[in-house]
Amino acid sequence: MSPAPDMNRALLRRVQEGDPVALGHLYDRYASTVYGVGFRLTRSEDDAEDITHTVFIGLPLALRSYAARGSFEGWLRRVAVTTGLKVLRSRRRECGLTDAILASVRSRARGDRQIIAGLTIDEALARLPDGLRVAFVLKEVEGYSHREIAEMLDITPGASMTRVCRARTRLQKWLGDGA
């Protein structure tokens, strides 16, 4: 494995070998990044903690397939995003089909009947349905293209654009004059 320019080769090898001290160094540097990605996607501190836990537990194995092109942080962010999406999908499956439909109907109802304005950005992002929030965060915050978002979410690029547009429309309404 050839190292990314920004990450010490020896440190990554030690993490791969299961050295907890080396993993600790990586954690110190990147935990807030990974946690931040997870929190933005899920708006849940519990889920963000799960995502961070999963990523760092899985890092020693995942580093074997790390191609070391570009920055390590960029790669790690992508790992956090895909892990976060997996957590979101499993959360929806746990609800069960009926529960998922009910949750979807409720969230649509909330959105459609929303006449409240002047929310904070945190509140507004939390109110967005998962599907819209994820697309919006991946586009606006993480900087992915619609094509990449479509691949990650298994939708079309057009659907990605629609979701981001709808997220913006709702956020604009909820944020009110504070937008």
Add this chain to the structure above:
Amino acid sequence: MRWSPFHPGSRRLSRYVDGDVTGRGRVRILHHLGRCHRCRTHVQELRRIGQRAREARVPPPPDGLFERIKAALLAGERSILPPVPPDPATQAPSNRAISGRLTIIGAALVPVLMVAALVVFATGPLEAHRPTLKLAPGTPRAGNPLAVSFVGGSVLGGGDRLTLRAKIFDNRGDWNVATAPLRRSRVRRGYGGEIILRPGTTYAVFAVEDSVGERVETSAGHPWEVVIRDGQGRPSLEGLGQQVARHLTTRLDLALEAAHAMTEHHPGSAEGWSTLYAVERILAGPEGADELAERHRHHFARLEREFEVRRPTPGDLAAMALYARSVGDPASRERWTARLLRDAPHERLAVQMRIQELQKASSGDASHLLSEYERLWMELGPGTDLAVTGLALASGLDDGAAAVRWAERVMAVDPSTRPSVALRLARVPEALEVAMALIRRELRDIETAESRNVRLPGVDVHAARLDVERTRTRLLAALGEALIEEGRPRAGADTLRLAAAPTWDPALFRQAAGALLSLGDTLEALPLLARVAVDPVTGAEERSELDALAARHLSTDEWQAEMAEARSRMRRQILASATRRRLPSEIPVTDRAGRSHDLRSLLHGEVAVVSLWYCFCAQFESLVERHRGVVEMLVAAGVPSYTILVVDPDADAPAGIEGPGPGPPLLFDGEGAALRAFGYAHTPAYFVVDAAAQVRFAYPTTDEILTRVEVLRQSEGLRAVPSP
């Protein structure tokens, strides 16, 4: 282009904010935003929402999380992370274009034309994680420090220190390059630093690089930019004007955006309206000119009324004179021209008008014209346009004394012109001595060129070094010729050989070899001639002549050895100047029928040439003829090439650009994907792309294209370019 107003829907505006509307579509939206407050406000709100989302609070990881992770690992917990989607910039295309590969063999090909320009690409950030540069305050003022925070993309991101490189423009139209350190932040992601913007700063562009300048990061190939606020908190007029000038020939959409901002924030400025007209005029083309002029007449009339009440500045006078030429009636044109010449004679436009008047009045008497220039210089004092014009005329007249005098004036106004002035003087026999002294001084100074810190944002040390070496070669070559002219042929020949050593330039090899042959030094000339012989552009006839010359002095084996060494040198030297810029995994373009093609798929697998035409240049039509000649050369050599026009498929392509006979259709880059991928278009801009669809050479000249293709093919083990 029709100028009827339309309101883009919210979805289209959302895509516009995402940067997914480009080309003419983007220009249409920009033009609409310039006139529609409602849509403009909506776009601003969408952008603010994004900004707030990016700045939204993110709690830190909970205390004790790592201890729990460690405990879980010790307890044997393992997790298999989901596969990470590959980096789009390195992904090989999986699908061919729907219509199959557009290979151009034995047919009149899309033309390719040579434009020399120097642009260095950043390695290209991952689409997935763009680098961000934030400035605080977001509305900076001159004379104050500017806090900078940077989060790297795929190019930069490690280490504790980076460097911010800035090109800073001021209100006199000058610029300088400044750097500032960026240090890794202890409290937040990324790096932070500060740069001072001196009083008078109007506009600045930025890039970030590592501590040695080898890796450079920009915003998708373009430096970040900021227009400084004036005393009233508005983006400064001069800064916006500099932004227009910077984007005018490559990103007309950004130029239009800046021109709109000039009129929005400075509605009483003639310069703003005149600039907006100029940019819109390029877009309108001949068919939209009348309607555009009609729309602008009322702005012109309003400004005329305002200037009856308030005194126009010299800049206003120049702008009104220019505006009047375009949209005013003959009386107002005359009125504003007279007023400019009387009240602001030192304004650049006024000087240019005086020069034009003198040229008209001279009736072809060049000596008289030169003396009129002298009189004008005495009257007006230093100015770039007059100095350059005087130097050109004096050189043309072979008036050594006058040429030296005007050369000194040019260099006094702008010291950075010294190399080009030296090269020009070297062509004037009576100014040879002065030219040689200037060249020698430049050659000494050039060693410290990099230490002068004039490397521009976005240019890495590799590209800067290449630029310095190219300048050194040109200066040495000029010095060599000057020494021969001076009657020192041995010194001249040796200097030419020195100039030829680090470069691959067959014309220079011939020049140096010719000088050596004149001295009877054939054995010394033969290695240079071997290089000419192996260059793919050298014709069969010349090659035979060189073989015959070599046979008189060398055995067959010796000559073959010289040519093998020359080929090896060619590969080394040309590859040393190569870049390696990955293209995005998809570059959607369309053909005339509107069918989509993926340019990246077309390029993969063979060394090819791409030409990117930016169709808003006034000279577009006249350049097509040159282009056709280049295409025919490429066809004969079996080199696939692709011509892309950065317009919608329904735009009018200039007659003849598709060439006679069968060949690939023209491709159209209506959404700007190819322009974004390659980073630059001109009339046209050429790129040599390797078999892995990486840009290896940008803007080669006509003579350089085939050589670069050959070198890439050799290095990739592909077939050689057939000899012409």
